[in-house]
Amino acid sequence: MVYPAIVLVRTSLARYSITGRHQGWVGLGNYARLLGQEALPTVVSNTIVWVLTIVAVTLVLSLGLAQLLNARFPGRNVVRWTLIVPWAASLIVTSKLFVWIYDYYFGILNGALVGLGVLGGPVDWLGNDRTVMSAMIAVGVFVSLPFTTYVLLAGLATIPNDVHEAARVDGASPWRAYRSVTLPLLKPALLVATALNVIYVFNSFPIVWTLNDRNPGFAHDTMITYMYKIAFRSGLRDVGLAAAVGVVNVALILVAVAAYLRTVNWRDAEA
Amino acid sequence: MRTPLTLLLVFVMAFTSGACGRGGSAITVVIAEYSKDHTKPFWQGLAEQYTKQTGTKVDLRFIDWNSIDQQVSTMIQANQPPDVLNLNSFSSYAKDRLLYSADEVLSPKTKDDFIEAFARGGRYQGTLYGFPILSSARAFFYNQDLFARAGIAAPPKTWDEFLDAATKIQKLGGGAIGYALPLGPEEAQAEWSIWMWNGGGDWKSGEQWAINSDANVATLSFLSDLANRHKVTQVNPGKTNRTDGAFQLFKDGKVGMVMGFSPFAKELDAEKKVRYGVAAMPTRGSSAVTLGVEDYLMGFKKKDNQDAVKKFLDLYYQPENITKWITAEGFLPVTKSGLTQMSANEKLRPYLDALPNARLAPTTDPAWDKVKLDVQQNIGRAVQPDGKPRQVLDELQKNAVASGGR
CATH class of the missing domain: 3.40.190.10 (Periplasmic binding protein-like II)
Structure with missing residues (x-):
């Protein structure tokens, strides 16, 4: 992984013609230009909303799902296997599928919601500026659930049965037992799930790319799709500037994860 | 990943x-x-x-x-x-x-x-x-069944006839759409070129970029009106792509008119679902122009x-x-x-x-490769309900001039 990183940094320090020909070194010029980009604040705030919402919603839902799948009930194995499907399917395929689900004219979501009387008329989920981000986030949660649930499920499996029993003997309500016994013991698994999800969601490209491909400009891009558009799909067509975004992205994610692990006291949790 | x-x-x-x-x-x-x-x-x-x-x-x-x-x-x-x-x-x-x-x-x-x-x-x-x-080469495709139902005798030759036809089809109700206008990023420059030329404008005037000429502002305003004032297009035309948007709607028989090309005709022939005719572009000028x-x-x-x-x-x-x-x-x-x-x-x-x-688009100018992408990414904004055609074209013009002039 060292060589590509060097190439990326080197690329970010140079100027390239639209054909890809090296046109000379510009030092930190690309980084300075990046800061001057009009779309940058929007893209940064999109990215924060995208990452935080998906990770938070995924964790809450996964805690519930893991608890459910940890309980014994008939058909548990079937449900466990079903949960893997969105994980195993290619993200591009899943995203395309959701494009059709969300479609204004043909989509089953509008069909169902209008049919049930929830909506008075169809909504252009992916074209309406107010709904497109939520629509993408829902897909992001959908594909993040399996991995997160399985990490938490593995965490639950490591909690010995006697602590649950002790809590019950002490007269703790199920909710109280969950909060005071299960959750603290689940902390290492939660930390791993959060840190990995932050990286994974931040770097996620296919969902935003596919669901947002109809929308002009950068209004709904995250840092990852922004980088790609700068390089190949906008009037900028600038590989050097895109590489600068790439370096910033790597730095951002490293800092974010390090800060997160520091605040939650990674070592204490391990002990 | x-x-x-x-x-x-x-x-x-x-x-x-x-x-x-x-x-x-x-x-x-x-x-x-x-x-x-x-x-x-x-x-x-x-x-x-x-x-x-x-x-x-x-x-x-x-x-x-x-x-x-x-x-x-x-x-x-x-x-x-x-x-x-x-x-x-x-x-x-x-x-x-x-x-x-x-x-x-x-x-x-x-x-x-x-x-x-x-x-x-x-x-x-x-x-x-x-x-x-x-x-x-692009050509103008129309749904013959919808034309018959709306009582339109022949494909429109002028923009007035076009607007009239689109309005009649839209009025059929039941999900019928007058004209499918794809100005999303996929191929917006193609759709725009055709309207622009038939509205009397061009990409350049001589050797200079002329993207924000008065004729072009008028054309883009006409397109914006189709969407927002007359409401004879599909929903959010500035956010609709060609292949999975406009073409798909036409193939499904929902749309009265769309700009297509010969491979699209091949698909329609293979599906045999829609009876369609092919005609020249409606124009404001004396003769129809198409995009090659x-x-x-x-x-x-x-x-x-x-x-x-x-x-x-x-x-x-x-x-x-x-x-x-x-x-x-x-x-x-x-x-x-x-x-x-x-x-x-x-x-x-x-x-x-x-x-x-x-x-043809001005492909002989190296700046075109960037102008094209800039148009694809931005022209759709002009036909949004709060869109500003002149402002969008001014920005495109400014970027085109900066992309290398000539």
């Missing part, structure tokens, strides 16, 4: 490490994938024929349109350009002095066979570098490859080869001999008739 970051890196690595593998005599040929069914078989056959004749091997790569720009750019960044490249732009490569001119790699017979308009579209500063590989699109073949200057490239290009431009492929893909000819051969085909008549009046 398929993030662009890793994509970027993987390409860089793939092409730098691939450098060692080159040996003996072989040429790399990069072809855009026009269709799953026809592109590969034709070029593989051609490559075999070439190897048999010359002994030179062909490393044939097919790249889909979505990633061809990035893959080619990565090849050139890594100093591993292909020997022959098929793409929809050429002038930036010519400007960077990466290409052979026609005199260097085409026989005089091939050069003289090009239809003049397409040869002109392949010249950079007067020299032919982008060799036309195939062409297409040509794609290019280019030969990259590399050490000791001139002869091999020349032989490969000459083989493709054999009349039987080029016509065989263009026919299979459903596109239009770029050579005089091909035009003669294909004019017998009745199905292609509306497009072939339109070809002499077709105009």
